[in-house]
Amino acid sequence: MNDPTSVSELGERPLISRLSGVFGSVHNPDVPLGAGPDDCAVIDISEDEYMVITTDMLHRKTDFPLCMTPWQIGWMSAAVNFSDVASMGARPIGFLSAMGFSKDTDLSFVDEVSRGMNDCARFCGTSVIGGDIDTHDELTITGTCLGKVKKSELLTRRGAKPGDIVCVTGFAGSAGAALHALENDIDIPDSLLNTLLEPVPRVSEAQKLALTGAVTSMMDTSDGLAMSLHDLADLNNVGFRIDEDSLPIQKEIEDHVTSESSELTDFALYTGGDFELLFTVSPDMLEVAQTACYLNVIGNVVDREVGTILRCHSGKNLTINRKGYLQLGN
Template sequence: MTEKKVSAIGERALISRLSEIFKAPAGKGGKQEKGKEESPEGKKESPQELLVGPGSDDCAVLDLNGEDCLVVTTDMLHRTTDFPEGMTPWQIGWMSAAVNLSDIASMGARPTGLLVAIGMPADTEISFFEELAKGIQACAEFCETPVIGGDLDTHEELTITGTALGRVKKNQLLRRSGAKPGDLVCVTGHTGSAGAALEVLQSKHGGIGRKKASESLIKSLLEPVPRTHEAQKLAASGAVTSMMDTSDGLAMSLHDLAKVSRVGFKIRENSLPILQEVRDFASSPEKGPENGPEKLLELALYTGGDFELLFTITPERLKKVQNICKLSVIGECTKYEEGIVLESVDGRIQPVEQRGYQQLKAESS
């Protein structure tokens, strides 16, 4: 009997299996049993109870035995699969920090530190390494947090693993759970920008080139901005019922949020915040007959790289939230049985597929 490979089930199914293996013992929640462990001085250590374990949210959450909790996340990036061709070492560093700090933002937390482990070929130029480090530092400074440590090693391929820490009051912690039917669905910034930028950079024919994309569109892919400042204000508002980031694509994020909150979503196509430049890119006839409305939806729903916040709010607090940050209301929560659907401009209803960016994709059957 042939042993099944991880490529047969894909990233999310693999994470689900790992979550079962790594979950805390029943009834303990990761907390030390009373009297079981003591410090060398004979004093009992304060337990750091596991509030949120692996698999259900963007970060794990530990109880700090006060009004705050600690959120922790880690992410690994590789030169060949995660950094588009043409990225500068500074941009590689920025993105390596941003992917982790965006997860901290998704929980409504304030970043408190970033650790970075870097594996690189032995012949890496010192100037490349220093510029990469400056990019990491710049992103950390933007998010008002320090780089507090890490590790260095040689590796066949440039590989960067970041671990970010954050702190948030327990009563302000935002999770993927909490949305309920009737809540409004919101997203910060724009959707589909990074996907369009990636296609521009990867295009080698038909006259499509970087010169035809604005610098700001290219930067949306190569220098994604973690929404840490907006997230902390949203958490403090008390209006947000659930939240996560959209780095894997809007559609995939909607499915992840729906699964944990046990709600459905009705998304309005004409409310999706898409830049005019992306609309023009999707509809340009020079890019082939496959372009048009379907191409635009593909970019807006199913491409990753937009490090925006997807969140739900109670309708009566919409004005309060609109004063906090730039956002778009793209739909509302429905009953879980109604699924996730998109309402087109002419009123047609179509399902939103569960697909988007995944590092490890399941093989087609």
């Protein structure tokens, strides 16, 4: 029976869940984790190691702000994939890219996109190892990243339990605030603007955290902190209590974009584009995790019945809504 619902009506996450049911219907003994909620597929390659693989498609109109340079477009195209590999605790081992350019694209543009992509791969300790080029009506770049991780160090979205501590690397809401500034002609310093245009995948931090054995679940925050919290909550059948006072908000947002407390909180929770790591840690292992990298403690895991809530400055508890950056339906 045909389903007349369009992809935009259904939305990105329900569509992913729908297709995961199709692709995951056949058991593959070589793939412990295939199509599903995690950021990467996991392939069994040896007695001690897994390979992780992810892919992401980006478009000129929806993913690259007009002010981005070709180099930044290339960097971003690679960074989104390296961030997914990082969220599994893996070490990147190669990057492939399929690029579609319009027929009249200048070769200098193609060169700079490629240089940005290559520079991001080098920053993450690997290289561009192949791909494909074609003509397309709109600039479209699909990246595929491969990584390796010891089986004992693989991190997934599953494992959070009540009592665990909730942490993030870096800041929350910086990329969203930078995009807001661009759209409203607000002058901001490069230290804020580059969080949007040149995001840094937390590859090194993730590998160090994986080594500690302290992390119980992990994902990146590219779709926004609130959306990521709800994804983890649903998968682990838990809730979250997040402290508003602990949300790590970049000072430049308050200095240049807004000083309103409610708007700062909205940026931190409900905007995407930050390639930070959101993870949960066993309470008795927090100090060990803190030796691995700089992190911010923002709350704790609670029972499902409590929900996903924000403990505000005032002492009130507010529901954190399931919203953030989504493709297809946004």
